[in-house]
Amino acid sequence: MSAGGQAAALDQKIGSGLKDRTKQALGDEFLRKAVAYTTDKLKTGRLQAMDMFGDWEAWRDRGKAIREHTINHLDYYLSQFADNVTKKGGNVYFCNGSSDAVSTFMEIADKQKAKLVAKGKSMVSEEIHLNHHLEQRNIEAIETDLGEYILQLAKETPSHLIIPAIHKNKQQIATLFTEASGQHFEPETKVLAEYARKKLRNYFLESDIGLTGCNFGVAETGSVTLVENEGNGRMVSTLPKVHVVVMGMERLVPTMEDLEVVLNMLARSATGQKLTTYTSLVTGPKRPEDLDGPEELHVIILDNGRSQQLGDPIFQEVLHCIRCAACLNVCPVYRHVGGHTYGTTYSGPIGAVLTPLIQQDMKEAGTLSYASSLCGACYEACPMKIPLHDMLVHLRHRKVKMKLTALPERIAFKSYQTVFGNITLFKLATKMGYYMQKPLVRGGMIKSGPPPISGWTQSRFLPMLPKKSFRDRWGDLQKELAAKNTAGARAKGGHAK
Ligand code: SF4
Incomplete structure (x- = not known):
């Protein structure tokens, strides 16, 4: 089954399959060690980066204020962003649901007679299971982020927001590359990376369409910001003739000044870096004076249940998320079982909250709210101060009120x-x-x-x-004390005489 097909199938039994997937993950010692090792490294990196950055709490307040303002005025900023993308020569499409977004992408692909799509990392394309739909249309999609490429070969979906192949080791990757190429590979990082680099380079050059996600859209300029460490995002957005961006409607900041704040916080919270190796700003397609860039830029903006959270006093804040994955790295549940256990695109505490909300499915996806110890570590780690642990309790409450528990x-x-x-x-x-x-x-x-x-x-x-309850013992103690006091008072009275 393809990765997209797998994900679509998994989505249907997010809740009912949760126990089985948990048992399976707990029995996989390698997975548990690999996930704990990498999340520990990311967590340590984040803490060091926060220390070096100064008053992190003040930064959190600033970041939260920017996201709060943006989401409170999302209609305004979406319209400003769309106007500016269009002014710079791009096309914007607002899509209500997954199927709208998929059809929009297919229309663009049909116009290009596309046969090959090079993909940069995009969780929204996972959310709409785009690979699965492309496969059905005989359009080849190649993941160019190294982690995603490994998972594509393994026919798996990402198990972490920023380290998609967190659960795989070098030996497993060498085996996958050997099977895919027919050439033997030793489990050496340099050799494996070299192979992937060479292999993927051709795809950048030959693809009809380059597809990316968007970390932040800047409303005042219409720019799409891409944050990554491998350079594949930059290649995908510059080499193919057509660049398609698929983004969630909430991924905006008003100004470049705001972008500076959230970029600083994203990199530090995600990988402990000051900034990622590549931070690209794509503003419109190639202009006559540009040396490179796509001839066409299309931006697909996806709602898919997000707008339902606007105005909700409890859940609107989930739209503040910048997908840094810090909440996954500290979550005791995620760290024990990894991302596939959640059975959906978004895993960890943010996935447990976001999935039932955007899928509007409390019966299956709402069960994820129980995949949490409610310790609050996610809130402590979240750069945007999203109270995920409170939201999980509210989701449980919602499930109970809807009589969806056993x-x-x-x-x-x-x-x-x-x-x-x-x-x-x-x-x-x-x-x-x-x-x-x-x-x-x-x-x-x-x-x-x-x-x-x-x-x-x-x-x-x-x-x-x-045998005796606390209440009984407390009663006995009170009686004992009262008896002692009475005896003491009698003794004192006798002495006075
Ligand atoms: S909820 Fe917070 S910590 Fe988790 S991914 Fe979103 S911004 Fe990062």
Whole structure:
């Protein structure tokens, strides 16, 4: 199955397949080590870069203010951006959903009679499963970001926002390259990178269309900003005759001054760099005086559920995200299971919030809100101060209100609410619990038991309920103290006589 096909299939069972994918990931020791190793490196790099940058909290406030202002006035800035792209000679298309964006791209491709598309890194193209649709139209799409290229050979989807092949090692990559080329490769980084570089160079030159994402669109100039470390984004946006940008509607900043702030924060939060190796600003297609550049520039702006969040007091802030992946790198859940476990394009805490919102699917995608310990590490790491942990709680609440949780769970929580809301029932339940647990207790602990207890005891022990509840012991203590005080007062009275 193609990567796009795989992703489309996965999207349908985001929630119902979550447990199986989690078990699979937890059983893959290599994956866990690889993900933990790289996310640790990224996290350390981010912390060092933040230290060197000065008052990071002040930068966070500034970044948040820029994004908040932009999203609060998104209609204005979208229109300004579109006007400026058009003035500079580009074409802009506003697309409501995935299928609109795919058809728009196909229309452009048909006009070019395109047979080959060179792709720079673009999560939005993953979101709309563009590769899958191109394959169906017999248009070859080649991923030119090294990580994405590796995954394309492996027929997999990205498992991290910025390091898509985070779960693969050199040996696995050497095997993939050997299978793809028929030539033997040793697992040496330099050799593997050299092969990919040579192989991809031809695609840049031969492609009919270059496709990229957009890290930030600048409204005042109509520029598309591309941030990367490999140079492939620059090649894809300059060598083919046609450059198509696919971007989420929220990825704007008003001015170049604002761009400077968010670029500084993006690179530091993502990889710990001051700036990425290549930061390209594409402003319109090639002008007569330019030495290179595409003859046509098309910008596809995708809504796909984003505008539904505008005006929402809880979820609008999710549109402030700059896709730095800092929240993934610190998330204890992501670090244990990696991105494929989430079963969707966007993984980690941001994916768990964004996916149900943009897909407007609480039944399957809403289940991702449980893939979190709610520790708040994502909020601490987020350069834009997005309270993802609060949003996850609100999503769980939404799922409960829509009665989308399992019936046994609903009954359990209803009973819990009834017992905890009535002191007589509570006392009775704790007394009964003490006697009912007895067959399961070994050495003061419950080490195994039937479901749902087994869900807990599979990975840790459950302390037994004590014979006397805290409330009983507190009552006894109060009585003891009262008795001591009375005895003391009597003694004092006797002495005075
Ligand atoms: S939510 Fe914050 S930390 Fe996570 S990717 Fe977006 S900006 Fe980065």
